[in-house]
Amino acid sequence: MLWFMLINHSILSRAQVAKLNINDIALIAGVSNATVSRAFREPQKVSQKTRDKVMLAAKNVGFTPSSLGASLKQGRSYNIVVLVPDITNPYFSPIVRAMEQAANARGYSVLLGDTQDCPDRERSYAKMVKSKQADGIIINSQRLPLDLDFEQELLPIVSTSELVENDRIYRIGVDNIAIGKLATEHLLALGHTRIAVVSGNEPLRSCQDRLLGYKLALAEANIAFDPALVYYTQYSTATGAKAAEKIVADIPNISAIFSFGDLISIGILHVLHKMNYQVPQQVSLISIDDISLAMYCTPPLTTVAQPMNTLGELSMNTLIDLIEKKPPERKLTLLAHKLICRESTGQYKPYTR
């Protein structure tokens, strides 16, 4: 098939047409490049007739303005880096999805950085905002790419985790102390007094806070805190399973477990089943997150829901406000959590195995 385009007395192949720029369109349409630019970006500033001419010319040769030139001129890429430790984790994926939605609604795109918790990769993604490949960054992990420019508030950054106290950075999060307390109180109210804890990595701020909440609830109930009841692991199913094996070995008559994440709970549930423990008849299990699969577990998980969607949406909008120089009033926003009572927790009964 023959394909060509006649422009200004010369014949262009399809491949050449693909390379046309705004000046070529101006030529074809018989207007200036500025007018073509306006026709695309601020159509209302161009007369109907001129606009039609431009659009027709563009359509004929299949022209779409390159965003590269615009980005360079404006010094903005309209990309935003979103950092997660693992996109595969059902706690993070809805957050990222909400961020992508919110970004799109405001004309931005998401550069996904799955860092696997690797500081090198975090740093290299952070560099993208220094090098203008992105206009800002959202961190969904506990570590900050330690670059002064972010702290100096020269580069837009938002974090969805508490990190170490850092008043210079905008943060959206939840009240992990309250969450830890709430979950513990639920178990306490059911009559459980010896509650094993399966925490994520010890150094994580969120884990420390949740444990603090646990201790607070215990103290209010006049129950001594027993460090031997807390097991540190990772936020994953496999490691949760391992922790459960340790627990049942250490404390065969354990009546309640509080894990710091649904993913961990799924591993625990798996082991408990294998060992023929009845949940919740013999062991109660509560956790945090309310990932989408929590309600489909056997039994459905009682858990403290985190507002993943709001978290994603709000933090993205906060970042974009920052980028667009509409700084939000508050540096730290705490979102509401909620206890979801399902079937993995039940009344304490003295043990009869």
Added chain:
Amino acid sequence: MLWFMLINHSILSRAQVAKLNINDIALIAGVSNATVSRAFREPQKVSQKTRDKVMLAAKNVGFTPSSLGASLKQGRSYNIVVLVPDITNPYFSPIVRAMEQAANARGYSVLLGDTQDCPDRERSYAKMVKSKQADGIIINSQRLPLDLDFEQELLPIVSTSELVENDRIYRIGVDNIAIGKLATEHLLALGHTRIAVVSGNEPLRSCQDRLLGYKLALAEANIAFDPALVYYTQYSTATGAKAAEKIVADIPNISAIFSFGDLISIGILHVLHKMNYQVPQQVSLISIDDISLAMYCTPPLTTVAQPMNTLGELSMNTLIDLIEKKPPERKLTLLAHKLICRESTGQYKPYTR
């Protein structure tokens, strides 16, 4: 605190320093802009001494080259659009993770497009490669953004699903017919003869192929295909649960179910438990994918594993090869699948409820 920088007899504030470009660095280092560029991009082409001078100057003022200028000049953004219907789906998230990894390894970044199966969003993401915001696109869904330029092979595109036959587009996938056949044969070998099917959306090519495989296996076993045994739903847990409710209502003594996705199976499992069906003692359940949670289900799922990691890695590398003009030899690559026998399937036993 006072912060300033003395350059060429003028005092610069920290904010001004952030705006320095390659020419300023050249000035400070006493070399040309070209040399600065080389020092960063091809250090081996610059003498040790000059390189040190440049790097020192850059470090002193915290300079990082802007990728915007480079992109414009080179006509490449080093971004790649990855389209998924839903990043929250545990089938897609490992694929995306693998893609991100592979992209990074070759100096590219991933622009995540969570399309929610919405054609408008697919189209708007596809436009990003026309507008050079991205250098190529990978489609993980069954629909193609119908833009001629992709078909004409002017724009780099790779698909991980079979779509409608399209020889012009590079595709990486699995042999869904063989997968459907394999799963069915497993059930058949266990003595099951009435096998209910829970498929995803009927129009999906992958579903049609899997069903075809099911029919093939049945035919080879001389069992007549009964259309009443196939239930169409979505690839989700909630809809899988609904399908299961219909099945047990329609066929209370069903002995085997073949669902087209682990996510569906989790919903089915949930309902089966609620209805007090024993899996696999009374009903066997097999599916496809082997998502990470499949082994932690109660009981652990027998399933045909899909090579999500390889799928992601290979398709990303194929796309980048395309972008870098090293066209791969084959247009269609089929990856190996594997039956993973766990505990959700068992020998057929006549029904005693």
Added chain:
DNA sequence: TTGAAAGCGCTAACAG
């Protein structure tokens, strides 16, 4: 409402 013209920051010939 439209046009002319000056860059945005970088790269890549080409020349030395």
Added chain:
DNA sequence: CTGTTAGCGCTTTCAA
């Protein structure tokens, strides 16, 4: 090994 120079494609004053 290093410097000069001409753009890449677009936006944006400023002037008409």
